Amino acid sequence: MSKEKDLAHGILSTVGGIQNVELITHCMTRVRITLRDESLASIEDLKRVPGVIGVIEESTLQIIVGPGLVEKVSRVLADISGVELGEAVPLQAAHAFPNPDSRTNGLSDKEKAEQLAAQNKEKYKEKNNTPVKNFLKSISNIFIPLAPAFVAAGLLAGITSVIGNFITAGHLSGEGWAQFNLILNVIKNGIFSYMAIFVGINSARVFGASPSLGGVIGGATLLTGMKPELPIHNLFTGEPLIAGQGGIIGVVLAVWILSLIEKRLHKIMPNSIDLIVTSFLSVLATGLLTIFLIMPLAGFVADNLLVAVNWILSVGGAFAGFFLGGIWLVMVMLGLHHIMTPIHIELIAQTGMTILLPILAMAGAGQVGAGLALWIRCRKNKQLTGIIKGALPVGVLGIGEPLIYGVTLPLGKPFVTACLGGAFGGAVIGYFGNVGAMSIGASGIEMLLLIADGKWWVYLLGLITAYFFGFICTYLFGTPKDARQAKEA
Numbered sequence: 001m002s003k004e005k006d007l008a009h010g011i012l013s014t015v016g017g018i019q020n021v022e023l024i025t026h027c028m029t030r031v032r033i034t035l036r037d038e039s040l041a042s043i044e045d046l047k048r049v050p051g052v053i054g055v056i057e058e059s060t061l062q063i064i065v066g067p068g069l070v071e072k073v074s075r076v077l078a079d080i081s082g083v084e085l086g087e088a089v090p091l092q093a094a095h096a097f098p099n100p101d102s103r104t105n106g107l108s109d110k111e112k113a114e115q116l117a118a119q120n121k122e123k124y125k126e127k128n129n130t131p132v133k134n135f136l137k138s139i140s141n142i143f144i145p146l147a148p149a150f151v152a153a154g155l156l157a158g159i160t161s162v163i164g165n166f167i168t169a170g171h172l173s174g175e176g177w178a179q180f181n182l183i184l185n186v187i188k189n190g191i192f193s194y195m196a197i198f199v200g201i202n203s204a205r206v207f208g209a210s211p212s213l214g215g216v217i218g219g220a221t222l223l224t225g226m227k228p229e230l231p232i233h234n235l236f237t238g239e240p241l242i243a244g245q246g247g248i249i250g251v252v253l254a255v256w257i258l259s260l261i262e263k264r265l266h267k268i269m270p271n272s273i274d275l276i277v278t279s280f281l282s283v284l285a286t287g288l289l290t291i292f293l294i295m296p297l298a299g300f301v302a303d304n305l306l307v308a309v310n311w312i313l314s315v316g317g318a319f320a321g322f323f324l325g326g327i328w329l330v331m332v333m334l335g336l337h338h339i340m341t342p343i344h345i346e347l348i349a350q351t352g353m354t355i356l357l358p359i360l361a362m363a364g365a366g367q368v369g370a371g372l373a374l375w376i377r378c379r380k381n382k383q384l385t386g387i388i389k390g391a392l393p394v395g396v397l398g399i400g401e402p403l404i405y406g407v408t409l410p411l412g413k414p415f416v417t418a419c420l421g422g423a424f425g426g427a428v429i430g431y432f433g434n435v436g437a438m439s440i441g442a443s444g445i446e447m448l449l450l451i452a453d454g455k456w457w458v459y460l461l462g463l464i465t466a467y468f469f470g471f472i473c474t475y476l477f478g479t480p481k482d483a484r485q486a487k488e489a
Helices: 003-014 043-047 069-081 109-128 131-169 175-192 195-207 211-220 247-268 271-316 318-333 337-351 362-377 382-396 401-411 413-432 444-450 456-477
Strands: 021-026 030-035 054-057 061-064
Touching: 003 043, 003 069, 021 069, 021 131, 030 069, 043 054, 054 401, 061 401, 131 175, 131 195, 131 337, 131 444, 175 195, 195 211, 195 247, 211 247, 211 271, 247 271, 247 337, 271 318, 271 337, 318 337, 318 362, 318 401, 318 413, 362 382, 362 401, 362 413, 362 444, 362 456, 382 401, 382 444, 401 413, 413 456, 444 456
Parallel strands: none
Antiparallel strands: 021 030, 030 061, 054 061
């Protein structure tokens, strides 16, 4: 079998088999599995499966396998389950109960299996049904599916920026280059210009509304067709409403309200007219609320969010950068980093760049410095250095989870010293101030292409600083004695 098939079957063997899997999704480095009965899973055995870098137990079981491989493994799991990624896996009664037609106590084994699955699902929901977990899970499920688009659009933004600078400086001339750069911009703008629609569709899926209606509500915030001579006025300020005002924060809130209205109407509407009337009334009511209430209020929140971020970095400077760069790895470890995605997008929509992302990216650079130090200090430990060799290249490109879960976090001390490296890098960015990325989706050395206003050199200085301090702190203080002992791969 191929590597991804071996890994997929290894995962299934430790989580209770495919019959215990209810939902399969993935992000850039993690296979995310929702289990029917978590008691059937052996987390310790799962961690020992070759290819598994780490395991996080939250509202979903998150199995870190690294970039590239994660999509292949998830696809194998989906093929085994017989559904598409993100679709609910039907109960595999034939695997769990060999005689589905036999009956005991008035119930067939299939019916007992379905009953058990429902009970386990309720227990699982009750255990994880906290406001914070539900909120973070919703944000994650809305934005994780957009990650490939963010990456592609981000790299395109960087390329168009470089080409544009070369054209302005006279290093590239001719109509062909200008036309080519324009075409790349058109492709890039496909995600950012219509972000509200994408977010509306995904929000509807998460909140249980019709995805197409969620897209309609997201599109309504773009105010398509509004005439300049006949603007829609903000009820609170009297100023003309601006297309996209409130950003994706407003879209998520609006679609959540849409889901409440649509679900309620489905319950009371006769089947003969449900499709037509429910869709119409849901869109009409939510659309009016969105334009006249949610957009102005969400716009107020978004505007003040920008003011708050600028104030923190202008007043805090290097200290604020040190704190943000140092704490970010902890947020990634806890799976809280997705909460920043809508904030980054909102900052880009308002100012053309996010000044938070370059600082937070320093955390990954601290990991790289720590990994290099461990490679040198623990060169006799072939098992550890083998993991580092595979994790460092993607770490340089800004994907730090293989280093976190495969190297620094299991060893303890290197995780702390890596955080210190990121903190010093963040302090450099915070000291110079107003260093922003034009897009999200890229990190590490790749983000050099995305830095606005020619300040790539500040970002590069921050990277070098984070590499250096991550290396020095780990080399001097963060290498456990037992990690330096000889171990075979």
